[in-house]
Amino acid sequence: MTMTDSASPATAAATPPAILIEDLHKRFGDNEVLKGISLTARDGEVIALIGASGSGKSTLLRCVNLLEVPDSGRVAIAGEEIRMTRDRKGVTRPADRAQVDRIRRSLGMVVQNFNLWTHRTVLENVIEAPVHVLGVPRDEAVARAERLLDKVGLAAKRDAWPSQLSGGQQQRAAIARMLAMEPKVMLFDEPTSALDPELVGEVLRVIQGLAEEGNTMLIVTHEMAFAREVATRIVFLHQGVVEEEGTPEAVFTAARSERCRQFLARETRW
Amino acid sequence: MNPAFALEILPQLLTGAVLTLQLVALALLLGLVLALPVALARLSPFAPVSALASGYIFVFRATPLLVQIFLIYYGLGQFEAVRESFLWPILREPFWCAILALMLNSAAYTAEIIRGGIRSVPYGQIEAARALGMSGPLLYRRVVLPLAWRQALPAYGNEMIQMVQASSLASTITLMELTGVARAIAARTFQPVEAFVIAGAIYLLLNFVLTRAVHWAERRVTHAAH
Numbered sequence: 001m002t003m004t005d006s007a008s009p010a011t012a013a014a015t016p017p018a019i020l021i022e023d024l025h026k027r028f029g030d031n032e033v034l035k036g037i038s039l040t041a042r043d044g045e046v047i048a049l050i051g052a053s054g055s056g057k058s059t060l061l062r063c064v065n066l067l068e069v070p071d072s073g074r075v076a077i078a079g080e081e082i083r084m085t086r087d088r089k090g091v092t093r094p095a096d097r098a099q100v101d102r103i104r105r106s107l108g109m110v111v112q113n114f115n116l117w118t119h120r121t122v123l124e125n126v127i128e129a130p131v132h133v134l135g136v137p138r139d140e141a142v143a144r145a146e147r148l149l150d151k152v153g154l155a156a157k158r159d160a161w162p163s164q165l166s167g168g169q170q171q172r173a174a175i176a177r178m179l180a181m182e183p184k185v186m187l188f189d190e191p192t193s194a195l196d197p198e199l200v201g202e203v204l205r206v207i208q209g210l211a212e213e214g215n216t217m218l219i220v221t222h223e224m225a226f227a228r229e230v231a232t233r234i235v236f237l238h239q240g241v242v243e244e245e246g247t248p249e250a251v252f253t254a255a256r257s258e259r260c261r262q263f264l265a266r267e268t269r270w
Numbered sequence: 271m272n273p274a275f276a277l278e279i280l281p282q283l284l285t286g287a288v289l290t291l292q293l294v295a296l297a298l299l300l301g302l303v304l305a306l307p308v309a310l311a312r313l314s315p316f317a318p319v320s321a322l323a324s325g326y327i328f329v330f331r332a333t334p335l336l337v338q339i340f341l342i343y344y345g346l347g348q349f350e351a352v353r354e355s356f357l358w359p360i361l362r363e364p365f366w367c368a369i370l371a372l373m374l375n376s377a378a379y380t381a382e383i384i385r386g387g388i389r390s391v392p393y394g395q396i397e398a399a400r401a402l403g404m405s406g407p408l409l410y411r412r413v414v415l416p417l418a419w420r421q422a423l424p425a426y427g428n429e430m431i432q433m434v435q436a437s438s439l440a441s442t443i444t445l446m447e448l449t450g451v452a453r454a455i456a457a458r459t460f461q462p463v464e465a466f467v468i469a470g471a472i473y474l475l476l477n478f479v480l481t482r483a484v485h486w487a488e489r490r491v492t493h494a495a496h
C-alpha cells in the first residue's frame with residue numbers, strides 16, 4: 001500500500017494520533033505481560049504486531065479498547081485519553097464507563113473465534129450494534145448491512161445462522177459486523193488463527209482490501225507474508241516490550257534485534 | 271372401573287382442571303417475573319445482595335412446598351399487621367395463598383435455572399458485544415438473556431411440568447382444583463379408582479401438551495444455537 005502523506009508538519013502535529021499508547025503495564029498475577037509499552041498509530045497506518053505466543057501482543061491490543069484494563073500507562077484514542085482510577089484495593093479501572101462505551105463504538109474489533117451471536121442470523125448480527133447502540137433506523141442499517149455483506153462476499157448468506165457458515169464465512173461476517181459501526185480504527189486479534197489453512201486466504205484478502213482503503217489498523221498476526229505485504233509498520237514484541245519496530249522492509253530484511261531475526265527465521269521457514 | 275360413572279364425573283373433573291391451569295399459569299408467570307431479579311441478585315458482585323438471594327433460594331428449595339403452603343395459608347393470618355393491611359382481602363383467599371406459595375417456590379428454582387443459563391453464555395459473545403459499545407441493561411437485554419434463555423429452556427420445561435404436579439397440593443387448603451375434585455368425588459361416592467384414573471389422565475394430557483410446547487420452543491431456538 002502507498003501512503004500519500006501530504007500533511008505539513010504543522011497540521012500533522014495538530015492532528016492527534018488515532019491511537020496513542022504510553023508506558024503501558026499489565027500483569028496477570030505474578031506474570032507481567034506488558035512491561036512498559038509505547039506505541040503510536042497515525043491515521044491510515046496499518047501496524048502488524050508480531051511476536052511469539054505470550055509476548056503480550058494480544059493483551060496489548062485488548063488494552064486499546066479496554067477489554068483488558070492496564071495496570072498503568074496511558075491510552076488515548078484520537079486524542080481522547082481514557083480516564084482511569086484506582087479502587088480502594090489499588091486495582092485500576094476505568095473512571096467513566098460511559099466514556100469507555102463511547103470510545104469502543106469508534107474502535108472495531110475482530111477476534112480469533114469470530115464470536116458471532118449464535119441467536120441471530122448473519123444480517124441480524126450486522127445490524128445489531130448500529131440499531132441498538134448507535135440508534136440507526138432499522139431499514140437504513142439493513143441497507144448498509146447488505147452492502148457490507150456484499151463487500152465481504154456473503155450477500156447470499158444474510159439469513160443464515162452463524163452455525164451454518166464455515167469458519168472463513170463466520171470471520172467475514174464478523175468483519176462486516178465490525179464495519180457496520182464505521183470504526184475509525186480496526187483491531188484484529190489473530191483473525192485467521194482459528195481457520196483451516198484453505199480458508200485463511202479469503203479472510204486475509206478482505207482485510208487487505210480494508211487496508212488499501214486507507215483504514216487505520218492494528219493487526220496481531222502470525223501470517224508473516226501477509227504482515228509484510230499489508231502493514232506500513234511492523235512491531236515485534238518480546239516478553240512484554242517492543243523489541244523491534246520499523247517498516248516491513250527494514251524488519252524483515254535487516255532487523256537489529258537478534259531475537260527478532262530468529263523469530264522471523266522460524267516463522268518464515270517455509 | 272365403571273365407564274359410565276367415569277363419564278358422569280368427567281365434567282366436574284374438567285372444571286377442576288381449569289382451576290389447575292389457572293394456578294399453574296399464574297404461578298409460573300409470576301414466578302418467572304420474580305426469578306429474573308433473584309437470579310441477577312444471586313450473580314451480583316455485591317455480597318449482601320447475593321447473600322440475600324442465596325438465602326431466599328435456599329429456604330424455598332430446602333423446605334417442602336406443602337409446609338410453605340400451610341405456613342402461608344394458616345400462618346399469615348396470625349399477624350395483626352397482615353390482617354389489617356390492604357392485602358388481607360387477597361391473602362385470606364386460599365386461591366391467592368396457593369398462588370403465593372407456588373410462585374415463591376417456583377421463583378426459587380427458576381432463579382437457579384436462569385443463573386445457570388447466564389453462566390453458560392459463551393464469554394466471547396459477551397465480549398463481542400462489549401467491544402461494540404454495549405454494556406449494562408442493553409447488553410443483558412440483547413445478548414446475555416436471550417442466549418441464557420436458550421440454555422435454560424430444557425430445565426425450565428422441567429420446572430413447568432413439576433409445577434403442574436405441585437399445584438395438586440393446593441387441594442390441601444380447600445381449593446377444588448383437579449386433585450381436590452377427585453378427592454371429593456372419591457369421598458362422596460366411595461369410587462376412588464374412577465376419580466383418580468380420570469384425574470391422572472387429565473394430568474397426563476396437560477403435561478403432554480406442555481412437553482410438546484416446550485419441545486417445539488426448544489427446536490425453534492436451537493437451530494440458531496448450534
